[in-house]
Amino acid sequence: DGGITQSPKYLFRKEGQNVTLSCEQNLNHDAMYWYRQDPGQGLRLIYYSQIVNDFQKGDIAEGYSVSREKKESFPLTVTSAQKNPTAFYLCASSTVGEAVEADTQYFGPGTRLTVL
Amino acid sequence: AQTVTQSQPEMSVQEAETVTLSCTYDTSESDYYLFWYKQPPSRQMILVIRQEAYKQQNATENRFSVNFQKAAKSFSLKISDSQLGDAAMYFCAYSNGALNFGKGTSLLVTP
Numbered sequence: 001d002g003g004i005t006q007s008p009k010y011l012f013r014k015e016g017q018n019v020t021l022s023c024e025q026n027l028n029h030d031a032m033y034w035y036r037q038d039p040g041q042g043l044r045l046i047y048y049s050q051i052v053n054d055f056q057k058g059d060i061a062e063g064y065s066v067s068r069e070k071k072e073s074f075p076l077t078v079t080s081a082q083k084n085p086t087a088f089y090l091c092a093s094s095t096v097g098e099a100v101e102a103d104t105q106y107f108g109p110g111t112r113l114t115v116l
Numbered sequence: 117a118q119t120v121t122q123s124q125p126e127m128s129v130q131e132a133e134t135v136t137l138s139c140t141y142d143t144s145e146s147d148y149y150l151f152w153y154k155q156p157p158s159r160q161m162i163l164v165i166r167q168e169a170y171k172q173q174n175a176t177e178n179r180f181s182v183n184f185q186k187a188a189k190s191f192s193l194k195i196s197d198s199q200l201g202d203a204a205m206y207f208c209a210y211s212n213g214a215l216n217f218g219k220g221t222s223l224l225v226t227p
Contacts, residue, residue: 033214033215035215037159040219040220041219041220042120042207042209042217042218042219042220043161043207043215043217044217045214045215048214058214088159090161092161092215101166103149103211103212103213104149104151104163104166105151105163105211105215106163107153107160107161107162109158109159109160110159110160
């Protein structure tokens with residue numbers, strides 16, 4: 001089955017630690033995205049990538065880092081510089097340009113990060 | 117920056133009835149996409165419906181349809197024959213590359 005997987009489902013971090021959230025897709029999508037969701041809020045964009053080895057900051061990139069070494073993978077690292085990292089993190093992917101359904105993002109199941 | 121406003125934090129509908137969720141957005145672009153996503157308690161974001169701004173015809177997907185008013189920058193979602201499984205948070209989103217989300221409307225479906 002084609003889709004987007006995120007792991008782990010739940011993640012606990014001690015203050016001062018970096019943690020990495022995994023996102024993999026087998027939809028052959030060029031673009032991938034990371035969003036953060038806080039209680040009672042919509043999603044806010046952290047980083048996005050439209051091509052391998054290239055990515056751009058979103059609205060709330062401070063304290064986060066990403067890499068895009070493979071088309072299928074877009075891991076997100078939450079660094080100790082992120083002051084309030086407890087949130088629900090969602091990864092998404094889409095086609096781009098003139099492709100059918102360009103700009104339509106499909107989401108993974110999410111990772112719940114809690115800082116202890 | 118584009119903003120998306122959902123003015124109804126909560127809505128309630130009886131099973132089998134029809135409900136309309138409101139969404140307005142602000143943009144100076146002429147070519148863009150609009151979406152409604154559903155987020156059930158599992159928190160998975162599920163695409164409900166997609167509208168291309170250059171298409172005048174309103175999108176429909178089974179029991180879900182939209183009323184897209186481009187000049188008014190309005191994009192409402194109508195759910196017909198509501199079912200218990202429709203209970204969820206519904207998010208309106210605007211895209212010209214990256215998605216901008218509203219804060220959501222919580223839909224309660226009563227038997």
